Amino acid sequence: MSHSNPCEPIDLVSIYGSEVFNDQVMRQTLPKEIYKSLKQTIEEGLTLDAQVAEVVAGAMKDWAINRGATHFTHWFQPMTGITAEKHDSFISPTPDGRMIMEFSGKELIKGEPDASSFPSGGLRATFEARGYTAWDCTSPAFVKDGTLCIPTAFASYTGEALDKKTPLLRSMDALNTQALRILRVLGNTTTRRVTTTVGPEQEYFLIDKKLFDQRQDLILTGRTLFGAKPPKGQELEDHYFGQLKSRIAAFMSELDTELWKLGVAAKTKHNEVAPGQHELAPIFTTSNIATDHNQLTMETMRKVALRHGLVCLLHEKPFAGINGSGKHNNWSMSTNDGQNLLEPGKDPHDNVQFLIFLSAVIKAVDEYADLLRVSAASPGNDHRLGANEAPPAIISVFLGAQLTDILAQIEAGGATSSKSGGMMHLGTSSLPSLSKDSTDRNRTSPFAFTGNKFEFRMVGSMQSIAQANFVLNTIVAESLSQIADRLEKAANVQKEIGVVVLEIIKKHGRVIFNGNNYAEAWVTEAEKRGLPNLSNMVDAIGAIRAEKNLALMEKHGVLSRVEMESRSEIQYEIYNKTINIEGSTMVEMAKRQILPAVISYKAHLAASISSVLGIGGNADVEKDLFNRISGLAQSFSANLAKLEQALQSTADLHGNSKTQAVAYRDLVFKGMGELRKDADALETLVSAEYWPMPTYSKLLFSV
Known part of the structure; x- marks a missing residue:
């Protein structure tokens, strides 16, 4: 077991990006003209030249071999x-029985994995196996575990996207096109490219590996399917930002080092609200690279945890009754010349560029709330959304006091001022006065403006951020497209800007909500405003096939109708398979662990009662406990039979994935809840020495 010393000095400058074929390495290893051509492809979206790829492949191979790599893979x-x-090795045999190390431009650009063995939503059958991976030169290659990893897109033989990266890259192009139209209308002729940037905050749990190995539900599903509420949870609010335990600090130190080697700019680490829960936040980068880095982060977390005798849980709700884990997606738009298009500036009421882009986002979120909601839909997130600092399923936008006031001024006839935060005086000369932000934060909002970006808090901790971001990019691109259409035709651009912004505020202001998103009153108010409330994944999936959403993705070339429909099918399949695995795991644990333990303890109680009565004692306490356990055991057994029946009847509906998903939600998922109630009640009554699995108290407080 490896334990790095968190106090051991680290030469961060030398290790950062040391395993990455980054810009610095390319400058050093590529001929000047080749480097220049590749940079143009990366930064300006120009076509990749095959000869350039050949030279890059050679340099990349030599660099990777020097880093200890023997293989390459299209990642x-x-x-x-x-x-x-x-993984393919660089080895190529020679006629004289020796070998040389080779890697061609063709191998760099193109791979051929089996496309029928991955989820395709019907796009690929088993007899239609061919698929292709294509080098994404905008995300740098890296060495991991002795293999050169080349970030790639994945498509079927007939050209449909079978991955998360392809629509993300397409959406970035779409937003770039429409954002540049707006900038040109505003007189900006120098900006060449607009990219979206993301900084995803990653929440996770750490538990002891020995305890994890004793929980079949954690092993098979990533969450506890049974577990009574412990005497202590997060009530004392003492874990959040608390002192790091030495074992956790050692894990975090090694995690930082491993991520820095891979060029992941891990910045912030701390304890989260729930016991055993923690968070890592990186510095933002482009949406594409941020997505790749987040996948690397999750993978590295799991590997490093094992080296410390820990297991990293990334499920959205591994433990009932305490905070779940999310992935706060901090999203913004930036230009190649350093502008953040969502930066309000000192006087946002006078910042026309900011107000246009802000209005475009508000319009996009209101018009495509259903699509944004399904981008964060998962079986795990169904357990998390709506409480414990996770936003509810209703999509709304938090703007804060300053921006809300500016929009109100515009609606009333024109904005003339911007509220400032002022200064905060803490009442003692020993402490400095602090400048206040112009607005508070709202941790219950699903989509909150946080200074110069929007924080989409709905994404689940285990999910790829690609889907949320390609949806965000595309819906905002559509809003910008519609605004640009009007401004480009306007005789008086400045006047038309005022008209457009005012129209958006009046029509789409309903999505703005700065209050408590957990309040029941908000559910009622949101319904009055006409905002959708897609409370679970099964209901949310329908948005994928909505005509307006199909047309949107088709218009901007992000996903075709066929690709969208396949993703709808994949989402239903994911839900169905997940609930089936969870339900089946519960049945097995109930039959082979919980019921035998309860029966054994009942036998122990019966013997105890008989023994006490045999010596003329009073066994009322033993009898009462015996009867309570017997009653719960009977209910548990009956609910177990119902769950088994629900699983069987739902599995028989395999011809229609949507119908089957509804049944898994309404029959199986409900039956799982009933079975758990009985089991959790039994856990509080059965002696600890008989209970067959580690309890929440051990799982959450043993590290």
Whole structure:
């Protein structure tokens, strides 16, 4: 078991990006003209030249071999939500029985994995196996575990996207096109490219590996399917930002080092609200690289945890009754010349550029709330959304006091001022006065403006951020497209800008909400405003096939109708398979662990009662406990039979994935809840020495 010393000095300058074929390495290893051509492809979206790829492949191979690599892989992100890789060695035999190390431009650009073995939503059958991976030169290659990893997109033989990366890259192009139209209308002729940037905050749990190995539910599903509420949870609010335990600090130190080597700018680490829960936040980068880096982060977390005798849980709700884990997606738009298009500036009421882009985002979120909601839909997130600092399923936008006031001024006839935060005086000369932000924060909002970016808090901790970001990019591109259409035709651009912004505020202001998103009153108010409330994944999936959403993705070339429909099918399949695995795991644990333990303890109680009565004692306490356990055991057994029946009847509906998903939600998932109630009640009554698995108290407080 490896334990790095968190106090050991680290030469961060030398290790940062040391395993990455980054810009610095390319400058050093590539001929000047080749480097220049590749940079143009990366930064300006120009076509990749085959001869350039050949030279890059040679340099990349030599660099990787010097880093200890013996193999290469096209590293891609299929619809499983995790990464995939097939490893090929650099070895090429020679006629004289020796070998040389080779890697061609063709091998760099193109790979051929089996496309029928990944989720395709019907696009690929088993007899239609061919698929292709294509080098994404905008995300740098890296060496991991002795293999050169080349970030790639993944498509079928007939050209449909089978991955998360392809629509993300397409959406970035779409937003760039429309954002540049707006900038040109505003008189900006120098900006060449607009990219979206993301900084995803990653929440996770750490538990002891020995305890993890004793929980079949954690091993098979990533969450506890049974577990009574412990005497202590997060009530004392003492874990959040608390002192790091030495074992956790050692893990975090090694994690930082491993991520820095891979060029992941891990910045912030701390304890989260729930016991055993923690968070890592990186510095933002482009949406594409941020997505790749987040996948690497999750993978590295799991590997490093094992080296410390820990297991990293990334499920959205591994433990009932305490905070779940999310992935706060901090999203913005930036230009190649350093502008943040969502930066309000000192006087946002006078910042026309900011107000246009802000209005475009508000319009996009209101018009495509259903699509944004399904981008964060997962079986795990169904457990998390709506409480414990996770936003509810209703999409709304938090703007804060300053921006809300500016929009109100515009609606009333024109904005003339911007509220400032002022200064905060803490009442003692020993402490400095602090400048206040112009607005507070709202941790219950699903989509909150946080200074110069929007924080989409709905994404689940285990999910790829690609889907949320390609949806965000595309819906905002559509809003910008519609605004640009009007401004480009306007005789008086400045006047038309005022008209457009005012129209958006009046029509789409309903999506702005700065209050408590957990309040029941908000649910009622949101319904009055006409905002959708898609409370679970099964209901949310329908948005993918909505005509307006199909047309949107088709218009901007992000996903075709066929690709969209396949993703709808994949989402239903994910839900169905997940609930089936969870339900089946519960049945097995109930039959082979919980019921035998309860029966054994009942036998122990019966013997105790008989023994006490045999000596003329009073066994009322033993009898009462015996009867309570017997009653719960009978209910548990009956609910177990119901769950088994629900699983069987739902499995028989395999002809229609949507119908089957509804049944898994309404029959199986409900039955799982009933079975758990009985089991959790039994856990509080059965002696600890008889209970067959570690309890929440041990799982959450043993590290």
